[in-house]
Amino acid sequence: MAATVPETTGPGAPGPYDEEHSLFREALRDFVEREVRPNVEDWERARTTPRELIRRLGELGFLGATLAPEHGGAGGDFWYTAILVEELVAAGSIGTTVSVLAHAEFAIKEIDHHGTEAQKREFLEPAVAGSKIGALAVTEPGAGSDVAALATRAVREGDELVLNGSKTFISNAGLCDFATVAARTGGPGHEGISLILVPADAPGFARGRRLEKIGTHASDTGELFFENCRVPAANILGPENGGFRLIVHGFEGERLVLALMCCRHMRVMWDEARRYGLEREAFGSPILGFQAWRHRLADALTTIEAAQALAYRAVDLYVRGEPCDKEISMAKLFAAESAIVVGRECAQIFGGYGYMEEYPIARLFRDTLAFTVGAGTSEVMREIIARRAGLLPGART
Numbered sequence: 001m002a003a004t005v006p007e008t009t010g011p012g013a014p015g016p017y018d019e020e021h022s023l024f025r026e027a028l029r030d031f032v033e034r035e036v037r038p039n040v041e042d043w044e045r046a047r048t049t050p051r052e053l054i055r056r057l058g059e060l061g062f063l064g065a066t067l068a069p070e071h072g073g074a075g076g077d078f079w080y081t082a083i084l085v086e087e088l089v090a091a092g093s094i095g096t097t098v099s100v101l102a103h104a105e106f107a108i109k110e111i112d113h114h115g116t117e118a119q120k121r122e123f124l125e126p127a128v129a130g131s132k133i134g135a136l137a138v139t140e141p142g143a144g145s146d147v148a149a150l151a152t153r154a155v156r157e158g159d160e161l162v163l164n165g166s167k168t169f170i171s172n173a174g175l176c177d178f179a180t181v182a183a184r185t186g187g188p189g190h191e192g193i194s195l196i197l198v199p200a201d202a203p204g205f206a207r208g209r210r211l212e213k214i215g216t217h218a219s220d221t222g223e224l225f226f227e228n229c230r231v232p233a234a235n236i237l238g239p240e241n242g243g244f245r246l247i248v249h250g251f252e253g254e255r256l257v258l259a260l261m262c263c264r265h266m267r268v269m270w271d272e273a274r275r276y277g278l279e280r281e282a283f284g285s286p287i288l289g290f291q292a293w294r295h296r297l298a299d300a301l302t303t304i305e306a307a308q309a310l311a312y313r314a315v316d317l318y319v320r321g322e323p324c325d326k327e328i329s330m331a332k333l334f335a336a337e338s339a340i341v342v343g344r345e346c347a348q349i350f351g352g353y354g355y356m357e358e359y360p361i362a363r364l365f366r367d368t369l370a371f372t373v374g375a376g377t378s379e380v381m382r383e384i385i386a387r388r389a390g391l392l393p394g395a396r397t
C-alpha cells in the first residue's frame with residue numbers, strides 16, 4: 001500500500017516544524033481551545049479583542065517566542081510566529097488574530113532588532129509580557145501604499161520631538177498603550193522618515209474614531225492624532241531618518257503573517273464547507289454527492305496547498321536570511337487573492353445559509369476581503385514581483 005503523504009495545511013499536518021515547535025504548538029493549541037475558541041463569537045460582536053487575551057498570551061510566554069531572550073523572549077525563529085498565526089486563525093477569528101499579531105509582530109519586531117536598551121526596557125519587555133499593547137502606525141489619510149509620501153511631522157525641540165499629524169486604519173488604535181509611529185523628521189521622500197515610539201499617555205496623543213469595518217470585527221481599527229505631541233528625542237527607533245528601511249524590513253514579517261493567516265483561514269473555511277457538503281441534502285443526495293461540488297472543493301484544496309507551499313517556502317528563505325521580498329510578495333499575493341476565491345466557493349456550498357450571519361461561513365468569507373489590502377495591497381505585491389523579476393524597464397533587479 002502506498003504511504004500517505006500528509007497534507008501541509010490540515011490541523012494535524014506537520015509542516016516544516018521540529019519537536020520544539022510542536023511542543024509550542026501543542027501548548028498554544030490547548031490554550032486557544034480553552035480561552036479563545038469559546039469566546040470568538042462574543043469578541044466579534046463586541047468588536048474588539050480584550051486586553052486580557054494579550055495579557056494571558058504574554059504571561060504564558062506565547063508573545064516573545066521569536067524575540068531576544070535578554071528582554072523576555074525565547075530567541076526562536078519565525079516558525080514560532082507561523083504557529084502563533086496558525087493556531088489563532090484555527091479558532092475562527094481573523095479579527096482576534098490581527099489584534100494579537102499587530103501587537104506581537106508589527107509593533108514590536110523592529111524594537112527587538114533596532115531598539116536601545118532603554119527602549120527595550122520601556123516598550124519591548126512589557127509588550128512581551130502582555131502588560132503593554134502596541135500598534136504600528138504608518139498609514140495616513142493621504143498616504144497608504146506610498147509610505148514615502150507620509151506627512152506626519154516630528155520636529156526637534158531641545159531633547160524632545162514634537163509630533164503633528166494623523167494616522168488611519170490602525171489596528172489596536174483603541175487598545176494600544178504605545179504606538180510605533182512613522183513620521184517625517186527630515187526632508188521629503190523616503191530618506192526623511194523615522195520610526196518613533198510614542199506612549200499613549202504622551203501629551204498631545206489622541207485616539208480618533210473607531211472605524212466600522214465590513215469584516216475582521218474583533219480587531220479594533222481606528223485613527224490616531226498627534227497635536228503637538230511631545231516625546232523624548234531618545235524615542236527614535238534606529239537611525240534618525242532611517243525609518244523607511246525599518247518599515248520595509250518590518251513589512252516582510254507582516255506580509256508573511258498575512259500569507260500564513262490566509263492559508264489557515266482558507267483551510268478553516270474549507271473544513272466548514274466539507275462538513276456542510278457531507279450533511280446537507282438536495283434531490284435525495286448530500287451536496288458532495290454531486291460531482292460538480294466534489295470537484296469545486298478539490299480545486300479549492302489544491303489552491304490552498306499551493307498557497308501554503310509558497311508561504312512556507314517564503315518563510316524558509318526568510319528564516320535562513322536569504323533575500324526573499326519577491327517570494328514573500330508572491331506568497332502574500334497568491335494567498336490573499338486565493339482566499340477570496342476559496343471563500344466564495346466555501347460560502348456558495350451553503351446556499352442561502354452562506355449568506356446568513358448565523359453560520360460562521362458568512363463572516364469567514366467576508367473577512368477575506370481585508371487580505372488583499374492589509375500589509376500592502378495586491379497591486380503593490382505585483383509591483384515588487386515585477387521589479388525583482390526584471391520587468392521594470394531601466395530598473396535594477
Ligand SMILES: Cc1cc2nc3c(=O)[nH]c(=O)nc-3n(C[C@H](O)[C@H](O)[C@H](O)COP(=O)(O)OP(=O)(O)OC[C@H]3O[C@@H](n4cnc5c(N)ncnc54)[C@H](O)[C@@H]3O)c2cc1C
Nearest residue numbers: 136137138139143144145169170171370374375376377379
Ligand atoms: C483591516 C486593515 C488593517 C490595517 N492595519 C494597519 C495598521 O495596523 N497600521 C498601518 O499603518 N496601516 C494599516 N492598514 C492600512 C493598510 O496598510 C493600507 O490600507 C494599505 O497599505 C493601502 O493603502 P491605502 O488604503 O491608502 O490605499 P492607496 O495606497 O490609496 O491605494 C488605493 C488603490 O490604488 C492602488 N495603488 C496604489 N499605488 C499603486 C501603484 N503604484 N500601482 C498600481 N496600483 C496602485 C492600491 O493597490 C489600491 O488598490 C490596515 C488596513 C486595513 C484594511
